[in-house]
Amino acid sequence: MQFKAWATWLMAFFVIAAGSQVASAQAYPSKVVRLITAEPGGSYDFGARVVAQELSQVMGQQFIVENRGGVLAVLASKAAPDGYTLLVSGTNLWLQPFFHKTEYDPIRDFAPISLLNAAPNVLVVHPSLPVKTVKELIALARARPGELNYGTGNAGSASHLATEQFSAMTRISLVRVPYKGGGPAITALMGGQVQLIFATGGTVGQHMRSGRLRALGVTSLEPSALFPGLEPIAKTLPGYEAIGVVGVLAPAKTPAPIIERLNQEINRFLLKADVKERFFNSGVEAGGTTPERFAALIKSDMSSTGKLIKDTGLNHQ
Numbered sequence: 001m002q003f004k005a006w007a008t009w010l011m012a013f014f015v016i017a018a019g020s021q022v023a024s025a026q027a028y029p030s031k032v033v034r035l036i037t038a039e040p041g042g043s044y045d046f047g048a049r050v051v052a053q054e055l056s057q058v059m060g061q062q063f064i065v066e067n068r069g070g071v072l073a074v075l076a077s078k079a080a081p082d083g084y085t086l087l088v089s090g091t092n093l094w095l096q097p098f099f100h101k102t103e104y105d106p107i108r109d110f111a112p113i114s115l116l117n118a119a120p121n122v123l124v125v126h127p128s129l130p131v132k133t134v135k136e137l138i139a140l141a142r143a144r145p146g147e148l149n150y151g152t153g154n155a156g157s158a159s160h161l162a163t164e165q166f167s168a169m170t171r172i173s174l175v176r177v178p179y180k181g182g183g184p185a186i187t188a189l190m191g192g193q194v195q196l197i198f199a200t201g202g203t204v205g206q207h208m209r210s211g212r213l214r215a216l217g218v219t220s221l222e223p224s225a226l227f228p229g230l231e232p233i234a235k236t237l238p239g240y241e242a243i244g245v246v247g248v249l250a251p252a253k254t255p256a257p258i259i260e261r262l263n264q265e266i267n268r269f270l271l272k273a274d275v276k277e278r279f280f281n282s283g284v285e286a287g288g289t290t291p292e293r294f295a296a297l298i299k300s301d302m303s304s305t306g307k308l309i310k311d312t313g314l315n316h317q
Contacts, residue, residue: 028083028258029061035248036072036079037065037088041183042153043200046282047116047246048088054269055262069180070154077104081251083258086113090246091305094298095156098309106302111259112294113248114266119284120220121162121198121242123233124213129195134217134236137196141172149175151185151194155314159185161305162198162219162242168312169237189213200244201226201283219243226283246284247294263291 033055037048045067052063068075073093079085087093087110094106104110123134129148131137141148152160159182167174177194179185182203189197190212197204198219207213217233218224219242224232234240248266250259267288269275279286289297308314 028261029059031061031084033061033063033083034079034085035063035065035088036068036076036085038067038072038092038153039069039181039183040067041186041203042181043119043202043244043246043284044088044090046202046284047248050275050278051088051116051248051266054275055265058265058269073106074103076249077109077251079251081111081253081255083250083254083262085251086262087249088116088246089249091158091161091244091301092154092156093249094302095161095305095309096154098306099155099314106298109252110249111252111254112291112298113250113259114263114270114291115245115247115287115289115294115297116266116270117279117284117286118243118245119200119202119226120218120224121158121244122201122204122208122218122227122230122283123166123196123198123216124189124204124208125196125216126189126192126194127211127214128192129214131216132214134231134233137216138170138172138236141170141174145173146175148196149177149194151177151179151188151197153179153181153185156309157182158200158242158244159198161308161314162244163196164312164314165242165308166198166233166237166240169240198242203283205283226280226285245297247289259291263288 035048035052038044048065052065055063076085076087096102125131131140150163179188182199185197186199186203188194204213208215215230218227218230220232221234221241222232270286270288276286
């Protein structure tokens with residue numbers, strides 16, 4: 001009898017708890033929601049501002065963007081798991097632990113919500129560099145080993161890894177100059193402090209069109225509709241590919257009904273023609289996923305790219 005009574009109480013507890021979570025999700029959000037992301041001007045910031053604008057319109061509360069630079073992941077991982085602090089990030093989040101000890105675990109401390117967009121990077125150089133093709137860049141770098149500098153944000157960023165993969169496959173020596181983010185790195189490139197960079201189309205597209213930067217190739221295996229007329233680097237360097245992604249995550253243990261509602265709303269607005277066009281014009285392709293598929297993508301990238309990092313010794317540089 002005692003066991004039966006305990007089991008009945010336990011079942012009632014779970015029913016009440018589940019009902020409470022559903023009610024909480026229905027009432028959510030009841031106050032301002034923070035979207036923590038990287039510095040202004042980069043691909044993470046762009047994605048966060050699209051999310052903030054769209055969700056503010058459909059969910060009846062204000063979603064605001066907070067640019068917190070290098071501490072964004074730590075802040076998000078320590079936030080209350082109530083749906084009122086979200087993180088907009090990408091590759092940098094789950095590859096940072098391969099380079100140094102972090103105060104968060106990308107699997108344990110976060111609940112993926114949805115992928116926002118994916119896009120190849122673009123290899124761009126300062127116009128003063130006497131090269132117009134990938135082949136010419138490789139030849140110049142081989143003739144001047146250790147003399148060409150490239151800019152990146154944090155170690156482990158998509159830009160950093162795309163460059164190091166390029167260097168490893170071509171066996172050239174490039175010097176990394178780190179900056180606090182992608183935006184400052186691009187500013188340095190335009191100012192001539194570095195000679196080249198791998199960047200998202202959204203961050204360098206206008207500079208490519210104005211002639212302030214020269215594009216040499218795109219990092220997808222096939223030509224990309226995002227960059228018509230720009231050849232894949234893989235045409236010169238078979239097998240080369242580097243795709244960047246941006247997504248939305250919540251602190252771990254955020255109630256599943258809230259995760260599900262956010263996922264549904266994000267995926268719904270990603271299907272809108274004007275949102276697709278906005279992403280496309282910024283050099284990325286919109287595309288939502290289920291939380292499970294986003295989580296699988298993260299684990300897969302950690303496995304494959306983590307092996308590249310270890311095999312090439314990047315984590316000891």
